[in-house]
Amino acid sequence: GLLRDQEIEAHYKTVLETIQNNLFTVGAILATDPEKAVLKIGKERLDIERLEPSDVTLLEEEIDTMNEALPPMTHFVLPGGHQTVSFCHITRCVCRRAERLATALHDISPIDSLVLIYLNRLSDYFFVLARKLTLDLRANEVAWIPKKKS
Structure with missing residues (x-):
């Protein structure tokens, strides 16, 4: 929401709202105990749309479109330069952290692989x-210009 509330193009705001909706879906999936996902009457506990491969495709297409307008990367980039850009980098870091936590959870209790793929592509989306x-x-x-060893 913080990033979507910045003065950015309407298209980005639309994509960010879609992402927020998808993240609520991801949260519901992760919060539901797999052993209790189906009720005794046979109905799924979560009566919501799941993530679809098209959700990942949207991120990948957005990444490709933005990359076409950008110069090639020749160096690592330090976050910053504008408050909105900084918010974007913070969002990317939070997504990476969520991806690592979801991966750790997956090692204990398998989760939908599409959730892991989505989180991975999402942090890439925020970087681009x-x-x-x-x-x-x-x-x-x-x-970023690394210091040389002495």
């Missing part, structure tokens, strides 16, 4: 969105 917003907002993309 941050780069695209840097361009759109005419902010500076700051290269």
Whole structure:
């Protein structure tokens, strides 16, 4: 919501709202005990749409579209340059953390692999969105220049 509330193109806001809806679905899936997912009457406890491969495809298509407008990456990028871009990088980091936690959960209690794929592609989406917003907002993309060993 914080990123969607920024002054960004309407298209990005629409995609972000779709992502938020999908993340609520992911949350419901992860919060439901697999052993209690089906009620005694045979009906699924979660009466909601599941993630679909098309949800991942949307992210991949958005990534491809944004990448077409971006210069090739020649270096790692330091987050920042504009507050909106910084929010995007924070969002990406939270997604990566969620992906790692979901992967750890999967090792204990298997979860839908589409959830793991979605979270992985989502953090990639936010990285590319941050780069695209840097361009759109005419902010500076700051290269990470590692210190050389002495």
